[in-house]
Amino acid sequence: MDMIVTQGLCKTFKSKGKDKGTGKDAGVEAVRDVDLRVREGEIYGFLGPNGAGKTTTMRMLTTLMAPTRGTATVVGHDLFRESRRIRQDIGYVSQKGGAYEYASGYENLVLQGRLYGLTRAEARDKADRIVLQFDMADYARRIVQTYSGGQRRHVDLGMGVMHDPKLLFLDEPTTGLDPHSRARFWDVIRTLRREGITIFLTTHYLDEADQLCDALCIMDHGRVVAAGSPEELKREVSGDVVEIGLDPANVAQAAGLLEGMGGVCSLETTENSVKLLVESGETVLPAALPRLVQAGIAVARVEMKRPTLDEVFQKVTGRALTEAEIEAAAGGGGAGSGAGSGGGGWT
Amino acid sequence: MKKAVVDTWVQYLHYMKIELRSPFWILASLFQPVCYLYLFAPLLKNVSDTGGASAAGSIGSINSFAPGLLVMIALFGTLFVGYGMIDYLRSGIIERLRVTTASRLSLLLGLVLRDVTTLLVQTAIVFVLSLPLGLVITAPAVLLTAALMVLVALTISPASYAIALIARSEDAMGPILNFFSQPLLLLSGMLLPLTLAPLWLRTLSDANPLKYVVDASRAIFRGDLADPAVWRSFALMAVLVVVSFAWSLRQMRKATE
Numbered sequence: 001m002d003m004i005v006t007q008g009l010c011k012t013f014k015s016k017g018k019d020k021g022t023g024k025d026a027g028v029e030a031v032r033d034v035d036l037r038v039r040e041g042e043i044y045g046f047l048g049p050n051g052a053g054k055t056t057t058m059r060m061l062t063t064l065m066a067p068t069r070g071t072a073t074v075v076g077h078d079l080f081r082e083s084r085r086i087r088q089d090i091g092y093v094s095q096k097g098g099a100y101e102y103a104s105g106y107e108n109l110v111l112q113g114r115l116y117g118l119t120r121a122e123a124r125d126k127a128d129r130i131v132l133q134f135d136m137a138d139y140a141r142r143i144v145q146t147y148s149g150g151q152r153r154h155v156d157l158g159m160g161v162m163h164d165p166k167l168l169f170l171d172e173p174t175t176g177l178d179p180h181s182r183a184r185f186w187d188v189i190r191t192l193r194r195e196g197i198t199i200f201l202t203t204h205y206l207d208e209a210d211q212l213c214d215a216l217c218i219m220d221h222g223r224v225v226a227a228g229s230p231e232e233l234k235r236e237v238s239g240d241v242v243e244i245g246l247d248p249a250n251v252a253q254a255a256g257l258l259e260g261m262g263g264v265c266s267l268e269t270t271e272n273s274v275k276l277l278v279e280s281g282e283t284v285l286p287a288a289l290p291r292l293v294q295a296g297i298a299v300a301r302v303e304m305k306r307p308t309l310d311e312v313f314q315k316v317t318g319r320a321l322t323e324a325e326i327e328a329a330a331g332g333g334g335a336g337s338g339a340g341s342g343g344g345g346w347t
Numbered sequence: 348m349k350k351a352v353v354d355t356w357v358q359y360l361h362y363m364k365i366e367l368r369s370p371f372w373i374l375a376s377l378f379q380p381v382c383y384l385y386l387f388a389p390l391l392k393n394v395s396d397t398g399g400a401s402a403a404g405s406i407g408s409i410n411s412f413a414p415g416l417l418v419m420i421a422l423f424g425t426l427f428v429g430y431g432m433i434d435y436l437r438s439g440i441i442e443r444l445r446v447t448t449a450s451r452l453s454l455l456l457g458l459v460l461r462d463v464t465t466l467l468v469q470t471a472i473v474f475v476l477s478l479p480l481g482l483v484i485t486a487p488a489v490l491l492t493a494a495l496m497v498l499v500a501l502t503i504s505p506a507s508y509a510i511a512l513i514a515r516s517e518d519a520m521g522p523i524l525n526f527f528s529q530p531l532l533l534l535s536g537m538l539l540p541l542t543l544a545p546l547w548l549r550t551l552s553d554a555n556p557l558k559y560v561v562d563a564s565r566a567i568f569r570g571d572l573a574d575p576a577v578w579r580s581f582a583l584m585a586v587l588v589v590v591s592f593a594w595s596l597r598q599m600r601k602a603t604e
Contacts, residue, residue, distance in 0.1 A: 062446050065604045084448065092446040096439025102365050114357040115449040117350060159443065 001076055003167045003198040004038035004061060009070035011056050030056045032222045034070070038167075038200055038215070043193050045209040045216035046202040047313070049324035053222040054202040055095075055171060061200075062092045062169050075166050088116070091160035091168040091197075095175065097152055098159075101145040105136060105155040108144065109162055116163035123162070130158040134188055150181030157188060161197065168192065170201040174208060186212050206309040206321060218316055220324070226316040234307045237315045239265055240281035244288070245273045245301035257291050272300075281306070354449040358457025366461060376465070380420050380473050387538075388412045388480065409480040413473065414564035415537035417492065418557060420469050421499040422537075426528055428462050428504050429511030429520060436515065436602060445603045451596050455505060462504040463497055470496050488567045491577070495567070498584035499560055505595035512598040535561050559583055 011031040031053040038044045046054050059065040061074055063083040072079035075089040099108045106127055113123030131140045134154045139147060144155060153173065160168055173189070174182045189212065193199055203209055209216050210230050217227035226233055246254055248271055255269050258276060263284045266277045278284040281304040292299055313321045366373070391412055435441050444454050470493055474482070507524075514520040534541075534548075535557035541549050552558045563580035566572070 059604075064442065064445060087446060087448050090446070092443070094439045094442050096437070096442070098439030098441075098443030100361075100365065100440065101438065102368065103361070107361070107364075111357065111361050112443075112447070115354055115444070115447040117353075117448060 001040055002037055002073075003040050003042075004036055004044075004072070004074055004200065006034055006036045006061075006072040006079075007070060009034040009036075009057070009060065009072055010068045011053075011060060011065070012068045030222055031060070031067075034219075034224050036217065036224070036227075038198065040166075040198055041193065041196065042214045043189065043199045043201070043212055045213035046200065046219065047204065047206070047209045047216055047309075048202075048219035049204060049321060049327070052219040052324075054219055057219070058169055058171055058200075058202055062090060063087055088163070089166045091163070091165035093156045093160040093168070093170045093173060095171045097156035099144045099152065099155050102143055104141050104143050105147070105151075105158070106131065106140045108155055109140075109158050112159040113162040118163065126162055126164075127158075130161070133191070134158055148181075149177055150184065153177065153181070153185055154188070157185075161192060165197065167198045167200065170199065172202055172204070174203070174205065182208070204321065204325065206313060210309050218313060220317045226312065230309060233312045234309065235280065237307050237312045239277050239279045240307070241305040242276045242278055242281050242285060242288070243273050243303045243305070244276075244292070244299060245303075246292075247298060247300065248272045250297045253295065254292055254297055257295055257297075258288055261288060261291075263287075350448070351450055351453050354453035355456045355460070358449070358453065359460045362457055362461040363464065366465070373465070373468070376424065376469060377472055379423070380416060380469060381476065383416050383419070384413075384473065384476050384480065388416075391539075409477050409482045410484070410568045411540070411565060413477045413482060414492070414568045415535075415561055417470055417473055417496060418499065418535060418561050418564060419532065419537045420473065421466055421496050421560075422503060422528065422531060422535075422557065424466050424469055425462050425500045425503040426507050426524055428458070429507035429509075429514075429524075430517060432458075432508045432511035433515065433517055433520060436512065441599070442603050445599075451599050452592075455508065455592070455595055455599060458508065459501060459504045463500045466496055466500045467493060484568060485570065487572065488570060491567050491572060492564055495560060495564055495580065495584070498581065498588060499557075502556075502584060502587040502591045505591040509591070509595040509598040512595075512602040515602075531555060531557050534558060537561055540565075556583055556587060 009031060010029065010033060012027040012029050015028050034053075034057055036057075046057070048054050056065070060067045061072065061079070063079070063086050067079065074086045077085040077089070079086065099105070100111075103111070109127035109130055110120075110123045113126050114120065118126065131137055134157070136151070136154055136158070139151055144152065147155065157170075157173070160170070170189070174185055177185060186208075189199060189201075201213075213230060215227075215229050216233070217224050218233075219225065226236075228236070244254070251269050251272065251274060254274050255267060258264065258274060259267050261284065263279050264276050265279065268275045276284065276288070285302070285304065289299060289302070310320065313324075317324060319327070388409060432441075441454075445451070474484070474489060510523055511520060514523055532538075534552040534555040536542075536544075536552065537557070541552050541558065544552070559576065559580040562576040563574070566574035566576050571577075
């Protein structure tokens with residue numbers, strides 16, 4: 001079963017002032033015609049600069065905000081009519097977390113479980129298990145106010161899974177965490193996925209999307225501009241670069257052998273290596289190396305470089321993510337701020 | 348229905364537990380009533396002793412002052428609870444709670460019932476502290492007064508949360524609360540009976556719901572439980588409770604959108 005399916009999902013906010021040109025109250029289109037499909041068991045990444053409409057989309061999918069139009073089902077329930085059922089089946093961890101500062105992590109967990117209909121015994125039992133699983137025993141009984149950023153995130157995440165949701169929403173889960181805490185948090189998320197929880201997370205860290213997610217989509221100016229697995233997306237942008245290091249004497253001969261091989265898009269040589277741009281490194285390399293070896297050419301080293309999500313982002317949006325962040329900050333975070341939307345030539 | 352009751356109860360217990368962890372604030376909240384009882388009430392006795400209007404004949408008595416003081420505690424004890432809501436809003440608690448299967452009403456009721464409880468404790472303390480000052484009151488009158496205080500809290504506390512959800516910051520909240528609290532206080536006759544007021548001021552005070560509460564609680568303290576002012580104020584407050592809850596629930600939905 002698909003965990004999330006949306007078609008043409010839109011959110012238009014009433015704008016405070018009227019459009020200067022037409023005098024009409026056009027509203028701000030924060031999210032436009034978003035089609036999503038999240039499969040069961042995936043870690044799905046929702047990527048984009050601040051103000052792209054990620055959080056708005058997530059707030060619609062978590063029943064906090066009513067969509068303006070479109071259709072959507074979440075865990076098989078209609079988003080427009082069955083928000084109660086959706087709430088029972090999803091967990092949501094917002095950017096701010098939302099733990100009570102003056103209660104302990106453990107108390108926060110138990111209360112959250114109680115609000116989802118667990119009995120006191122069930123809630124305590126589940127909280128005990130989460131404390132063990134998330135390695136929170138050292139601090140679970142202290143009040144949250146004393147926690148570090150990483151510890152807080154563990155409590156927030158624990159609250160999100162107290163009622164064993166089928167689908168867990170995480171809004172910018174690792175923003176502001178140090179690299180060590182981030183890595184630990186990723187481990188916990190992977191553990192949850194192994195337990196069968198589908199995870200939908202927003203992020204503006206490309207490396208996070210790359211390392212953690214099975215599938216992702218890139219959002220910009222309220223639209224989905226690309227979707228697929230990280231590998232697919234990267235392959236669409238450009239192929240892999242394979243570099244084979246050789247004795248300088250053999251470079252010309254090797255280039256002759258490899259030129260025109262299936263899957264090789266282009267080839268260039270350096271003083272002591274041959275560089276190939278290939279569609280997929282894992283199909284070309286096993287064929288290329290025996291050719292060289294049969295011709296008696298010794299291979300000194302082999303390197304393969306895949307394109308990064310940064311390059312993907314740059315291609316589909318026409319600018320680097322860091323630039324988009326600066327633009328969003330300068331433009332007051334307006335998602336549909338008109339000029340330049342869809343400017344990447346991506347349709 | 349059963350879930351709503353359990354949700355409300357669970358949250359109420361949670362908020363009470365947190366409240367009881369900082370007993371300093373409970374003690375601090377008693378400071379104001381103690382000051383008024385022992386530092387202000389004696390002044391009124393002298394006002395009546397030095398003659399004054401015949402209508403003021405009873406103001407020297409604690410039985411006239413204590414009802415006004417109780418309404419004042421009810422007003423100021425519950426008007427500022429919204430500050431906590433701003434903190435909850437900012438730290439994402441309201442948003443998190445809204446995504447659980449607990450209803451908005453239970454989220455609000457958990458907080459409001461805590462405020463009601465706090466007020467009842469303060470009310471009880473004022474009764475006890477008034478006894479040495481010569482308060483004479485029957486048990487039914489005490490219960491009826493407490494019920495009236497509960498209605499006041501059930502009106503003002505949700506309204507304070509609604510204002511907080513609109514204001515969204517402590518800086519905006521302060522001036523708004525002052526704007527409401529000062530006229531509500533001065534035009535209710537809490538401190539001095541409005542019988543002393545000129546006609547225009549009395550007419551203006553007719554628009555203040557708390558005036559009817561003060562009138563009713565004075566009647567109750569006189570032992571005149573059948574006074575029409577009593578049932579009228581109960582009816583008025585019952586309507587206001589509903590209005591206040593409806594407003595607050597609406598703001599809670601809007602605030603998390």
